[in-house]
Structures are given as structure tokens and as C-alpha cells.
Amino acid sequence: MKHLPYFCLGKMVRGFGWGSKQLDIPTSNFPEQVVDNLPPHLSPGIYYGWASVGNGDVHKMVLNIGWNPYYKNTKKKSVENYIIHIFKEDFYGEILYIVSTGYIRPEKNFSSVDALIFAIQDDIEEAKRQLDLPEHLKLKEDNFFHIPENKIMNGH
Ligand SMILES: Cc1cc2nc3c(=O)[nH]c(=O)nc-3n(C[C@H](O)[C@H](O)[C@H](O)COP(=O)(O)O)c2cc1C
Ligand SMILES: Nc1ncnc2c1ncn2[C@@H]1O[C@H](COP(=O)(O)OP(=O)(O)O)[C@@H](O)[C@H]1O
Ligand SMILES: [Mg+2]
Secondary structure: OOOOOEEEEEEOEOOOOHHHHHHOOOOEEOOHHHHHOOOOOOOOEEEEEEEEEOOOOEEEEEEEEEOOHHHOOOOOOEEEEEEOOOOOOOOOOOEEEEEEEEEEEOOOOOOOHHHHHHHHHHHHHHHHHHHOOHHHHHHHHOHHHHOOHHHOOOOO
16 A cells, blocks of 8 residues: 555553453554544555554554444544553553554454454464565664654644
């Protein structure tokens, strides 16, 4: 996609609480300000890229932009990341820095929660493979991940 890579950052907020409870795949959700400021040409769907919590280590991630059709969330567009790393605790309120480097697929509806989980696991495997390719790997070292929190103006 020609508008990638897409860089963005924001303070993590609470979502619907479905990610860890029902799917065992927690997703850190961006605030409304980030969702409303997405470039219009960035299509909803599943992406992969790199993420860092509060200037910490940079990890592989998968990103979902959309309306979670399985949960019939038609009202509120969400932008959420599963970071491919085990964290010891939650990090609500911290700043998440991400860069999306590639697109996987559109959001879909599923006939069961297990089918949704399998699809997300496939996305995670695809992300891991793609992000090892040099064109994606190079973004892991981008200076964007080292912007100190006190230098961030208006979320950019
Ligand atoms: C990589 C990835 C792919 C996803 N794909 C879909 C999808 O195709 N359809 C869907 O309804 N939800 C999809 N989801 C969204 C989950 O339904 C979502 O993470 C869940 O609703 C958690 O929401 P919450 O953070 O508000 O609790 C995806 C999430 C991730 C991280
Ligand atoms: N690997 C991870 N990726 C993303 N979020 C994680 C991860 N591990 C722990 N978390 C925490 O889990 C929270 C999200 O859980 P989730 O069940 O999706 O709830 P919510 O609906 O509030 O987003 C994140 O905000 C973050 O603090
Ligand atoms: Mg979430």
C-alpha cells in the first residue's frame, strides 16, 4: 500500500474488555483522537508493524483498524494493537508508539469465537514472517521510537 509506513502514537485507553477476557489476545486501544485523525485513505483492516510502550523495547505487532464485526460494534471505530510480547502487567495510560509497515486483510465476520481466534493467530504468524524481511525490519530502528514523551506536541 502506497501510504505505508504509517506512524502514530497515543495514550492507551480502555476498550470493551473483550480482547483478554474472551480471546486471550489483549489489544491496547488508541484513544478517539487517534481514531478520528487517521488519514482517510488508510483502509480499515488488519496490518502489521512495530510497537513500543513508553519508549521501551520495540516489538512486532498486529494492528486492527475497524468495527469488530464479530462483536457487532457498528458505532465505534477502533484502532487496537496486539503486541507480540509477554508483558508482566497492563499499561493503560502509557504512550504507545507504532509504525504500520504492511497490510494483511480486511476485517471479517466469523461464525464462532474460535474461528476469530484462529484468524488472529494466522495474522500474528504472517506478521512475524513479514517483519523479518529487510524492508520492514529497517523500520524497527526508526528514530520515531525514541521521541521523548515531553517532546510530543498534539499527539504527533
Ligand atoms: C490482528 C487482529 C485481527 C482482528 N480481526 C478481526 C476480524 O476480522 N473481525 C472482528 O470482528 N474482529 C477482529 N479483531 C478484533 C477483535 O474482535 C478485538 O480485538 C476484540 O474485539 C477486542 O476488543 P477490545 O479491545 O475493545 O476489548 C481483530 C483483532 C486483532 C488484534
Ligand atoms: N501483548 C499485549 N498487547 C497489547 N496489550 C497488552 C498486551 N499485554 C497486556 N496488554 C494490556 O492489556 C490491555 C488490553 O486488554 P483488552 O482485553 O483488549 O482490554 P480493552 O478492551 O480495555 O482494550 C492493554 O491496554 C494493555 O494494557
Ligand atoms: Mg483492547
